[in-house]
Amino acid sequence: MSNPHTVELPSYKEQSPEVARHFAEIRERPVKLEIKNLCKTFQNANGSVNVLNDVSLKVHRREFVSVIGPSGCGKSTLIRILAGLEDATSGSFLLDGDQPHGPGADRGMVFQSYTLFPWLTVKKNVMFGLEVAERSQQAAEAEAREWIDLVGLTKFADAYPRQLSGGMKQRVAIARALANQPSILFMDEPFGALDAQTRAQMQSHLLQIWRNVDITVLFVTHDLEEAIYLSDRILVLKAHPGEVLEFVEVPVSRPRSPQQFLQPEFLATKQRLEELIHPRRDIEEEALPITRMTNVGDEAE
Amino acid sequence: MNKPVSTGSARRPWLAIRKDLTPHRQLFLTVCSFLLPLAIWCLFSYTPFIWHPDMKLEISADRENVTVVYTAGDHVSKEFFPTIVSEVQAENVQILANREAGIEPSGSSSRIRRANQKILRHIATFAVEKGWLPRNDRENDQAIYEIWKAVATDKIPDAKRRLTNENLAIIERNWDLLSTRSDVFNSRLLPETPLEKLVPQGKAANPVYLPDPHEVLLQGWSLFTADLADDETSMSDRYFHSLRIVFFGFFLSCLIGIPIGILCGAYDFFSKLFEPFIDFFRYMPAPAFSTLLVAVFLAHDAPKIALVFVGTFFQMVLVVSNTTRLLDESLLEAAQTLGAKNLSLLRRVIIPGILPNLYNDMRILLGWSWTWLVIAELIGVKSGLTEFIETQGRWRNFDAVFPIIILIGITGFLTDQFLSTCRSYLFPWTPESAEKKRGPIGRFFAWVINRDVYVSPK
């Protein structure tokens, strides 16, 4: 087995002409989301915690941006503020140039905990936003069917969420969010609760959907490979307080495929992200004070 | 050697922590849970040597100069019973001694004849009980006279077994006197010397408040089938009257309590505006308002319905608002990101989301309203089942009280079972309903309720 630390890797900043052209093209596009000096302080029993500190960034139209960082660094808080579920302490953000107030249908959200309405069938769940927007029943139903087909759940249109597996539930949640045709989709660790295999399937599924739909995605994850595999750029946050460490441009070419996991650009990016998130001293193995408790002669390691 | 492990249910233990039993065993235990108390009741009632601290009088006589009169059917303690017996015996000894000595009885002869007529009647209740005398002839002196004759001349084969030898001898001696005067009853031809009194006779019994199961059953049957005089209320009228009060009171309470509860759970505004006072008010017991309610709503059913309302309403608001607050917050957030605001959030998320739990809350509260019913029916003009329980209880007719109490229990239990069965058809998305297997009727109901979402099990 090759150890990535011993192999000579190119710099993650080196981009092939093709990738460079891709980024140039993205920068040409209008700005979808602009975050300006966003700060968030929570008041709790023992004082106030500064969770987000001066976060600024720009996301362009149809860009796929991931947010990574150690747990508790404020990734969810950031995305909840953008979705309107939480208020920023200071700073602001603009969506297509205006400042939205409160949550709204223009910003879709997919949560880690599925949050499907258990009393509605898959079809009715997907129709929820359309019905709230008072679209005609037939139009809503026809549109919902299309989205259900797109996520490959045609056969389950009349099933209740309880009858679906985790991956299927999350596909419904994605279809439900997209059916509203939001201009940006926020996803907060959507595949965090899935097993490795389902998660890989869901990732390629999401890429396919994104390719076919005009949608900008802000994707929170703690899985580095997932972030690299999916994103154009990766926002790396540090904890206490949450601040932007770096906004990494992923040098892996599109279209993406699972084979790219072993490409040098991919590994280089992963190495860089690892350095940023877990500085080397953190992963030094600490010797635990454990006495030997087995009599079996052979050594396990 | 390894023993073969049997996987059959026969090998599975009955006691295993948090493991479900097989359906057969569950059914068996459910049946047992009802049979067990019944068996204990039967055991206490039908085993003479268990408990039975009283004697239930079958024959009883008045005594001279005693104000406390025991009549047939009365209970006396086993310790006290011999005292009455020996007092009557002593009186009889005195009567015989006077007769022997030829002492003229004091008092006029007509008075003695009246006393003797009373003595004859003492056998009536016993004779009715044993089936020798039709119930309608209970006070028919001619028929009673015939009984004395029949017992004394051995015409009733049962009599030897039912009566003590002592009483048989008394009846024969009395009949000797009677027959010399007249062969049929004639109040003028009764003996002018005192007759001997029947000695009290009884059987071991439990206290009046624990009637035997068969007594309760028979009494319950006769309560509902008995022919009534025009001015009496039939038991089924009483029953439906009580049902009406419970359901009206509860329905009103739901009509106002559920919306307020939901608003309190959904909006902090309403929560802070209503809940503190309601929280305070519910500590004032509803029965304390009974006289007030009668003054406000006057007679008839209105104050009773109002009492059930007062008893359930305040609890209901608090329970419903709490249930509303328990709705998963993230569902509300998800709905908001899909564009739902205030009213559509309430209508499309909060209400459908809490409905299954709300339904369960209502089942529990309906159970409580039966408790309030009992108090409600006692205020103002007493009515319904409770009035009957009250009056019968005062007369110590507990064999008539028990059937009514059991009836209320059965009504509540069956209502709740019915509602619980409906739940899985009303809310097919809940995990509880998934576990239940649906038969053809269940599938039909599910289809009726929601035609487009019902998924047939594959």
Ligand SMILES: Nc1ncnc2c1ncn2[C@@H]1O[C@H](COP(=O)(O)OP(=O)(O)O)[C@@H](O)[C@H]1O
């Ligand atoms: N409602 C809240 N009140 C107080 N502190 C909060 C609240 N929500 C989150 N926090 C704190 O903010 C920090 C960041 O949380 P979060 O955004 O969920 O982190 P992440 O999603 O990156 O793991 C955590 O330390 C958490 O304890």
Ligand SMILES: [Mg+2]
């Ligand atoms: Mg999080």
